[in-house]
Each structure stands twice: as C-alpha cells, then as structure tokens.
Amino acid sequence: MPDQPSASATQSRINDFVLKIGTVNGTGSASANGLLMKALFRMGVPVTGKNLFPSNIQGLPTWYEIRANRDGYMAREGRVDVMVAMNAQTYGKDLAEVTPGGFFIYDSTWPREKTLSRDDVTVLGVPLAKLCNEHFSVARVRILMKNIAYVGVLCALLDIDRAIVKQLLEETFAAKPKLVDSNLEAINLGWDYAQANFTCPLPVRAEAMGDNSKHILIDGNSAAALGCVFAGATVGAWYPITPSTSLMDGFQGYCEKFRKDPDTGENRFCIVQAEDELAAAGMVLGANWVGARAFTPTSGPGISLMSEFIGFAYYAEIPSVFFDVQRVGPSTGMPTRTQQCDVLLCAYASHGDTRHPLLLPADPRECFEFAVAAFDLADRLQTPVFVLSDLDIGMNDWMIPELEWDDRYRPDRGKLVGPKELADMEKFFRYLDRDGDGIAARTLPGQDAKGAYFVRGSGHNRYGGYTEDSAEYQDVVDRLMVKWRTAAGLVPAAKLRPADQPTRVGIIAYGSSDGAVNEALDRLNEEGLGLDYLRIRAFPFGEEVRAFLDSHDTVFVVEQNRDAQLRSLLLVELGASNEQLVPLLHYNGMPIPSRCVEDAVRAHLDEEVAA
Amino acid sequence: MTYIPKPRIDLPTDRINAIGLRQRDYEGVLSTLCAGCGHDSITAAIVQAFWELAIEPHQVAKLSGIGCSSKTPAYFISGAHGFNSVHGRMPSVATGALAGNRDLTCIAVSGDGDSLSIGFGQFGHVVRRNLNMLYIIENNGVYGLTKGQFSASADPGSKAKKGQVNQMQAIDPVATAIALGGSFAARGFSGDRDQLVPLIKAGVRHRGCAVIDVVSPCVTFNDHEGSTKSYAYTRKMSHKAVEADLVPPAEEITVSYADGDAVRVRLHDGSTVLLRKNDPAYDPTDRSTALQYLEKHRARGEVVTGLMFLDETLPEMHDVFGTTSAPLAETGYEALVPGKEALAKLQKKMR
Numbered sequence: 021m022p023d024q025p026s027a028s029a030t031q032s033r034i035n036d037f038v039l040k041i042g043t044v045n046g047t048g049s050a051s052a053n054g055l056l057m058k059a060l061f062r063m064g065v066p067v068t069g070k071n072l073f074p075s076n077i078q079g080l081p082t083w084y085e086i087r088a089n090r091d092g093y094m095a096r097e098g099r100v101d102v103m104v105a106m107n108a109q110t111y112g113k114d115l116a117e118v119t120p121g122g123f124f125i126y127d128s129t130w131p132r133e134k135t136l137s138r139d140d141v142t143v144l145g146v147p148l149a150k151l152c153n154e155h156f157s158v159a160r161v162r163i164l165m166k167n168i169a170y171v172g173v174l175c176a177l178l179d180i181d182r183a184i185v186k187q188l189l190e191e192t193f194a195a196k197p198k199l200v201d202s203n204l205e206a207i208n209l210g211w212d213y214a215q216a217n218f219t220c221p222l223p224v225r226a227e228a229m230g231d232n233s234k235h236i237l238i239d240g241n242s243a244a245a246l247g248c249v250f251a252g253a254t255v256g257a258w259y260p261i262t263p264s265t266s267l268m269d270g271f272q273g274y275c276e277k278f279r280k281d282p283d284t285g286e287n288r289f290c291i292v293q294a295e296d297e298l299a300a301a302g303m304v305l306g307a308n309w310v311g312a313r314a315f316t317p318t319s320g321p322g323i324s325l326m327s328e329f330i331g332f333a334y335y336a337e338i339p340s341v342f343f344d345v346q347r348v349g350p351s352t353g354m355p356t357r358t359q360q361c362d363v364l365l366c367a368y369a370s371h372g373d374t375r376h377p378l379l380l381p382a383d384p385r386e387c388f389e390f391a392v393a394a395f396d397l398a399d400r401l402q403t404p405v406f407v408l409s410d411l412d413i414g415m416n417d418w419m420i421p422e423l424e425w426d427d428r429y430r431p432d433r434g435k436l437v438g439p440k441e442l443a444d445m446e447k448f449f450r451y452l453d454r455d456g457d458g459i460a461a462r463t464l465p466g467q468d469a470k471g472a473y474f475v476r477g478s479g480h481n482r483y484g485g486y487t488e489d490s491a492e493y494q495d496v497v498d499r500l501m502v503k504w505r506t507a508a509g510l511v512p513a514a515k516l517r518p519a520d521q522p523t524r525v526g527i528i529a530y531g532s533s534d535g536a537v538n539e540a541l542d543r544l545n546e547e548g549l550g551l552d553y554l555r556i557r558a559f560p561f562g563e564e565v566r567a568f569l570d571s572h573d574t575v576f577v578v579e580q581n582r583d584a585q586l587r588s589l590l591l592v593e594l595g596a597s598n599e600q601l602v603p604l605l606h607y608n609g610m611p612i613p614s615r616c617v618e619d620a621v622r623a624h625l626d627e628e629v630a631a
Numbered sequence: 632m633t634y635i636p637k638p639r640i641d642l643p644t645d646r647i648n649a650i651g652l653r654q655r656d657y658e659g660v661l662s663t664l665c666a667g668c669g670h671d672s673i674t675a676a677i678v679q680a681f682w683e684l685a686i687e688p689h690q691v692a693k694l695s696g697i698g699c700s701s702k703t704p705a706y707f708i709s710g711a712h713g714f715n716s717v718h719g720r721m722p723s724v725a726t727g728a729l730a731g732n733r734d735l736t737c738i739a740v741s742g743d744g745d746s747l748s749i750g751f752g753q754f755g756h757v758v759r760r761n762l763n764m765l766y767i768i769e770n771n772g773v774y775g776l777t778k779g780q781f782s783a784s785a786d787p788g789s790k791a792k793k794g795q796v797n798q799m800q801a802i803d804p805v806a807t808a809i810a811l812g813g814s815f816a817a818r819g820f821s822g823d824r825d826q827l828v829p830l831i832k833a834g835v836r837h838r839g840c841a842v843i844d845v846v847s848p849c850v851t852f853n854d855h856e857g858s859t860k861s862y863a864y865t866r867k868m869s870h871k872a873v874e875a876d877l878v879p880p881a882e883e884i885t886v887s888y889a890d891g892d893a894v895r896v897r898l899h900d901g902s903t904v905l906l907r908k909n910d911p912a913y914d915p916t917d918r919s920t921a922l923q924y925l926e927k928h929r930a931r932g933e934v935v936t937g938l939m940f941l942d943e944t945l946p947e948m949h950d951v952f953g954t955t956s957a958p959l960a961e962t963g964y965e966a967l968v969p970g971k972e973a974l975a976k977l978q979k980k981m982r
Binding site: 058061062232233235236237238246249250252254255257274277278279281284285286287288289290291292294295296298299300301302303304305306307308309310311312314328329332422423424425426427429430431463464465466467468469471472473474475476477478486 | 688722723724752756956960966978
C-alpha cells in the first residue's frame with residue numbers, strides 16, 4: 021500500500037466530514053449518491069446533500085457533495101475531506117479542492133497524469149471500470165455499476181453499514197429483485213478491492229449514532245408542492261424552468277396520489293402547462309378570480325415575463341401565489357446554480373407603484389409551511405404573494421424534522437361574500453373598504469348577479485367603476501397602502517437568536533443562508549464573539565425588524581447576491597443608515613459556506629478594532 | 632371606457648325569455664365607442680343571443696383583452712362577472728377561470744390587434760387547448776384606440792385613411808383556427824345580425840373553443856374607399872358559404888333539405904347545429920376542404936362568412952385532463968386535503 025500514509029498522519033474525523041463525488045452527468049450517479057446519503061441518514065448521522073450540476077442532460081461534469089455532521093450543521097462548510105473523482109476531465113480541479121490531510125479516490129483503470137499529485141493528500145486508486153468490465157457484460161450496465169462500485173469502496177473506507185445499503189437497494193428495487201443482486205455485486209466489487217488494498221476504514225469515517233427517525237430527507241420543491249396540496253390549491257399553471265420544475269412535478273405526483281376521486285377516478289385538480297410564463301400567470305389570475313386556489317412555480321426569468329400580470333393582480337386585487345425558486349441571473353445566467361437575486365424584482369414587480377409580500381423560507385420545512393401561509397395571505401390580502409425559495413433549498417436534499425399537520429386547519433379565504441351576505445346588502449361595491457384595514461370584500465363569478473363586477477387594470481374607483489378622476493384614482497391606491505401596512509402584521513415574523521451576552525453587533529440573513537450563519541455564529545461564539553441574529557422571514561418588514569435595527573450599531577446583512585438586495589429594502593423601507601448595514605455577500609452560484617460568513621464577520625470586526 | 636349607466640326604458644314589446652328575463656336584462660352600461668361602430672352591433676347581437684338562449688347572467692363570465700373591442704364586455708350582461716385583462720392575454724385568464732370553474736359560460740371578446748399581434752400566441756394555444764369558450768374577434772383591420780395603424784389582419788392592398796397601402800399578408804383568424812386544429816371556426820359581419828346571432832348561439836352551445844371572426848368596420852379609421860374592412864366593401868364582397876341554425880334539444884327539426892344542402896351536427900348538450908350550405912360541394916366538417924375553400928375565395932377578394940368548420944368530437948381541455956365534473960372552485964376543502972395521517976405515512980418513505 022504505497023499510496024496510503026499511516027492513519028495517524030490524518031486527524032481523525034468521525035461523523036464530521038465532507039464527501040464530494042465528481043462524475044459525468046447522465047451516467048446514473050444520482051442513484052449512487054442518493055444511496056450513500058440515505059445510508060448515512062439511516063446510521064443516525066445528520067447529513068445533507070448538495071447537487072452541483074450542469075445545465076445539460078448528458079456528458080458534462082457534475083458533483084454531489086455530502087456533508088455528514090454529528091452536530092447537525094447543514095450548510096456547506098467549505099472543506100472537502102474525501103473526493104471521489106470519477107471524471108478524468110476534472111481530476112486537476114477536484115484534487116486542488118481537497119483539504120490538506122484529505123483523500124482523493126480515482127478510477128485507476130487508466131494511468132493518471134504525473135502532475136496530478138499532492139503531498140498533503142492521500143491518493144487512492146481503484147480500477148473501477150476494469151472491475152466492472154470484467155464482471156458485467158452489458159455496456160450500459162458497466163457504466164451504471166461503476167458508480168455503484170464506488171459506493172462499495174466508500175462503504176469500506178468510511179465504514180458505512182453495508183447491511184443498510186442492502187436494505188435500501190431492496191426497498192428501491194422491490195419490484196425488480198434481479199437489480200438488487202447486480203447492485204450488490206457491484207457494491208461488493210468495490211468493497212473487496214478496498215479491503216484488500218487499503219487500510220479500512222480511514223480516520224475520516226462514519227459511525228452509527230443517535231436516531232434520525234423523527235427526521236426526513238426532502239428537497240424544498242417537494243415540500244412546497246405538498247404545501248400546495250395541503251393548502252387546498254386546485255389549479256397549477258406553469259411553464260417548465262429550472263430549478264422550479266420539480267415543484268410542479270411534485271404537485272402532480274401528490275395530486276395523483278391524494279386527489280383522485282375514489283369513485284370516478286377523476287382529478288380534483290387541474291394542471292395546465294402553459295405556452296409561456298405570461299400565460300401561466302394569466303391562468304393563475306383567472307383561476308383565483310373564480311375562487312380556486314391557484315399558483316405557479318417559476319424562477320427569475322419567469323417573474324420577468326409575469327410582471328405584467330403581477331401588476332394587474334396587485335391593482336385589481338386578485339389573490340395569487342408565485343413560487344420563485346431563484347437561480348443565478350441576470351438573463352439566462354447559470355440555470356443550475358443558486359442565488360438570492362430576485363428579492364428586489366419580486367418586491368416591486370411590474371410598472372407603476374407596486375409592492376408585494378414576500379415569504380422567505382430557509383429550508384424545506386418552511387417551504388411546506390410558507391406554501392400554506394402564502395395561499396392564506398393571498399386570499400386574506402387579495403394580492404400576489406411570493407414564496408422566494410432558491411435552487412439550494414428547492415432541489416437539494418435536506419434533513420429536516422418531520423413535517424407536521426394540524427387537521428383542524430381550515431383555509432383563510434379572506435373577505436369573500438356569497439349570495440347569503442349579498443342578500444343583506446343594498447348594493448355590492450368591490451373596492452369599498454368597510455373595515456379600515458385596506459381590504460374590501462370580493463365576490464366570485466357564477467354565484468349571484470348582485471355581486472357581479474368588472475375586474476380591470478385600468479383606473480377604477482372604490483365602487484369598482486372605471487375612472488379617470490384624480491381623486492378617485494388616488495383614493496384607491498392610498499387604500500392599497502393601508503392594506504400594505506395590514507400585511508406587515510400578518511406575514512411570518514422575523515426570528516431572533518440572541519447572543520449569550522448583550523451586544524450592539526447584529527447579523528441579518530434570510531432563506532438558505534440560515535444554516536451557514538448559525539454555524540458561523542457558533543464558531544465565533546467559541547472565540548468570544550457574540551452576535552444577535554435576526555432571520556427575516558418576510559417582506560413587508562414587521563416592527564421586530566425595525567426594533568432590531570434600532571438596537572444595534574453594526575448589522576451584517578448576509579445575502580447570496582451581488583447587489584445586497586435585502587439591504588436595499590431595509591434602507592428604503594425602514595430608513596436604516598448606510599453605515600450601519602454591512603453587506604456580507606456570496607454570489608458565485610454555489611450555496612454559501614459557513615466559512616464565508618465566519619471569515620467575513622471576523623475580518624470586519626478585526627478591522628473595526630484596528631481602526 | 633367611461634362608465635355611463637344605460638337608461639332603462641320599458642318597452643311594451645319587450646318579451647320575456649324562458650327564465651323570465653327581458654332582453655334589457657342582458658344589456659350593460661352605455662357604449663362609449665364611436666357612433667356607427669361595428670362593435671356596438673356585435674354587442675347587440677350578443678345581447679340577443681344570450682337572451683334567446685336564456686342563460687342566467689350570473690353564470691356568464693365575460694372576458695376581454697385591451698382595445699376598442701375589449702371595452703365591449705362592459706356593454707352587455709351587467710349581471711355577469713367581467714374581466715378586462717391585459718393586452719393579448721385574455722385567453723390565459725379564460726383558461727384559468729374555466730380551470731377553476733368549468734360550469735361558467737365563458738364569452739370572450741378580443742380584436743385583431745389583441746388576438747393576431749400581441750396575443751397571437753395565446754390565441755393559438757387556447758384554440759389548441761380547445762377551451763370550452765366563445766372567442767369573438769371583432770376585426771376591423773386597424774388599431775382604433777391609437778388612431779388608425781394597420782393591424783395584422785389588414786389585407787394586402789388595403790388603403791389606410793392617410794393613404795398608405797398595406798403590403799404585408801393578412802392573418803386570417805378563421806383559417807388560422809382551422810389550421811391549428813380548432814373545433815369551431817366561423818366568420819360573421821357586424822352588419823348582418825340575422826347571420827351573426829345564430830353563429831353566437833351555436834358558439835356558446837359548442838363544447839370547445841368556438842372562434843368567431845366578425846368583420847366590424849371602424850367608422851373613424853377604416854371605413855373609406857380603398858379599405859377592405861369597410862361597410863361598403865364587406866357588403867359587396869361578402870360570400871355566404873354556409874348558414875348556421877341552432878336548434879335547441881327540445882325542438883324538432885321540421886324543415887327538410889335536399890341531400891347535400893344541409894349538414895346536421897349534434898352538440899353535447901343535445902341541441903343541433905344545422906348547417907345550410909349555399910355551395911353543395913362545401914363540407915364544413917372537413918378541415919382541408921374548409922381551408923381550400925377559404926383560400927380560393929380569399930384570392931378573389933371575397934369575404935367568406937358562415938360557420939366554416941365544426942368538429943364536435945374533439946375533446947375540450949377538461950376531457951384531456953380528466954378533471955372532476957364539479958367545479959374545482961366549489962369543491963370543499965375536506966375533499967382536497969390528505970390530512971395528518973396521510974402526511975405521516977408519506978414521510979415514512981422519506982427516511
């Protein structure tokens with residue numbers, strides 16, 4: 021074993037490592053990676069997986085990063101302990117990424133270039149292609165099994181329970197037992213080779229711990245789709261776009277499962293694949309207008325196209341729910357990379373004076389909860405509501421506490437008047453605010469001629485009539501601002517994580533940055549640097565956000581975009597000062613690592629002390 | 632689109648229909664279009680058709696886009712909910728509305744700018760989807776509200792008010808609808824209410840997307856010498872290919888026709904559309920014949936009118952999707968939510 025240094029040279033890392041696998045997309049590596057992730061999960065190890073994939077179907081480099089962490093940190097950390105390099109195209113890049121003391125596993129069927137070596141990294145060659153070519157006869161099977169074989173290698177090296185892997189295979193291929201056998205053969209090929217040629221396990225390894233039975237592995241899009249089902253959404257209109265597509269796929273799948281009429285087999289849902297995003301938005305408005313809860317999942321480019329209808333819905337006050345699973349912009353940008361770059365776009369989408377509630381989920385659990393909340397808020401406020409997820413939350417596998425549901429929940433349909441209420445009214449006026457909260461009652465088509473009104477995007481007065489009268493126009497748009505203030509008290513409040521000791525230094529973050537911030541704060545805390553942390557969960561900002569800004573001199577604002585978009589909102593909407601808000605930005609398209617937050621805070625505070 | 636309520640005048644001749652409503656109950660507010668506008672005649676035809684069909688006003692959803700034509704839903708059936716959407720996007724709103732409540736009787740009014748330029752995509756796709764709606768295009772060949780630019784339906788050689796001659800090809804919504812696989816394509820003329828009212832009635836009763844292109848002269852910007860969308864030109868060059876009558880389910884068809892003169896098409900609601908052909912060789916149930924016929928007469932500068940194509944067998948959107956027959960908007964929440972136990976069971980597979 022010439023390549024492998026003694027175990028003592030590497031620091032032992034049990035249930036605390038990052039495993040990264042580089043493959044070629046379209047070779048079936050996703051199932052191999054899923055298998056590894058689930059096996060660790062079933063061993064009770066907190067685990068998270070990030071799929072770093074290209075905008076392509078077959079032939080380009082793709083990576084999967086698994087972080088196992090006994091303390092439950094879910095963010096990317098910024099290190100790589102074990103790299104499995106299955107793609108010769110990216111050997112150099114992959115090797116360079118390994119943290120000193122780490123391990124580099126590659127397919128040694130073919131010779132590796134001499135230049136590709138590092139003194140501080142242990143390189144382990146496994147002739148995976150050769151092993152599979154000798155063992156399997158069908159070409160496609162050889163390619164697929166090469167990936168399963170590295171699972172076997174990793175089971176040996178990282179001490180992952182092979183019995184669990186077997187169980188997982190049996191569950192996956194319950195209908196095709198033959199596949200279980202061939203997969204197990206591939207696992208054993210890798211396992212046997214590793215056992216025969218390396219000292220197994222490595223100092224970096226897994227160990228059964230705790231109990232994950234109250235947790236699940238799920239991606240945010242699936243969770244949001246479930247939220248739509250539980251909220252009672254019946255109409256989904258969409259145009260396919262990465263990374264939101266799996267949200268509608270999820271909705272379709274769950275509807276097929278839960279929404280088939282048991283007697284007739286008919287669907288209690290209607291999903292329309294629109295001709296474009298403009299039409300998808302129009303369909304959402306049409307369905308909500310008649311009283312069906314309707315939504316569309318999309319990403320930034322889709323929001324750009326939908327903006328015309330978003331402004332219409334704002335002004336004509338039509339409930340509607342938009343999921344923006346954000347990806348890297350501007351323009352087409354990088355469709356398979358993550359960012360939080362649509363905050364300003366969505367907050368003020370469309371021409372004229374417009375403003376929209378945004379919900380900012382931090383993980384799949386909140387995708388589920390906020391999906392339900394979004395429909396309630398849209399109906400209550402009669403306005404477009406945005407759920408701003410991102411590719412990291414939407415498409416990656418997260419370990420979260422089980423989703424919970426209270427069967428007593430009933431949708432809040434807001435101020436909806438039907439024939440019964442209309443009978444008691446002398447006359448119905450669509451835009452008349454009778455309660456002073458800026459919200460007028462609405463009626464639904466198909467119920468009563470007395471409630472009939474004309475929805476229009478042109479100037480209208482409080483009675484619903486067309487107007488070009490200045491005072492009548494202003495009366496309506498001023499009421500919309502009253503409604504906006506009502507919204508601030510209804511959206512999910514920001515969450516405070518106070519420091520151990522009182523401090524005048526704070527940090528604000530939202531969405532998928534939460535995990536990285538929490539981990540960074542723990543590390544800084546160990547160094548005696550305590551920060552108050554406010555996680556913003558919605559726009560418009562509630563009073564708690566203003567209070568937080570008022571009680572801190574320096575506030576870091578962590579965002580995954582270049583232009584510090586949420587910071588702009590804080591400056592504009594709450595009148596915070598430029599000096600007070602320190603932007604902490606990460607926008608290269610990869611999920612923000614905890615190191616990035618930790619280092620930036622430390623550097624800034626050191627600088628302040630020096631100054 | 633100023634809002635002027637229409638004075639109600641009780642006429643002794645005003646009859647009541649099967650549900651006890653008078654024709655004026657199907658009217659809306661006073662039109663603010665130019666005096667003599669073809670659109671107002673179409674509005675009158677819609678009022679008459681809906682009154683004759685005795686449809687409950689509140690069961691009607693009336694939609695439109697933007698433009699002169701799109702103002703008109705305010706001028707009919709004031710007891711119906713209306714949706715004046717954005718330019719060229721009415722078909723998507725109609726799709727959503729009918730996705731949510733399939734029981735609504737949907738009538739949409741658009742124009743040649745709204746449907747053949749900015750909304751050409753949505754027009755094409757709603758036809759393809761065969762949404763169960765009546766889609767009227769009030770076609771005058773110009774942009775009226777912006778003062779007389781050519782639209783995409785202006786014929787090559789047609790002269791604008793200021794003298795320019797259009798040299799680009801015209802988009803014919805009837806031929807387009809047929810070519811796109813539409814199930815109902817008709818053309819009328821705002822100046823011929825006797826022909827138009829039965830077309831509208833057949834379109835309402837048809838199960839699927841009924842497209843009716845109505846030549847509707849713009850008296851202000853496109854009714855001059857040299858225009859091919861003027862009253863004079865349309866009257867002179869109109870070629871009635873096929874007349875349509877809607878015979879309700881309960882009524883017997885008493886008149887008999889010689890073989891080849893009439894085609895009967897039974898609609899899903901049990902009524903019958905009787906297509907009386909002026910040209911025995913023409914078959915309004917055959918897609919390629921219809922297209923050939925339109926092209927032949929177009930080349931002669933003729934305006935072919937009538938119910939040009941009808942296929943009642945095509946599935947409408949909900950047939951394709953297998954949607955439940957009860958409107959989704961009226962489906963109780965209990966029938967939609969899987970519940971706590973189902974969620975717990977589902978999550979067992981996520982471990």
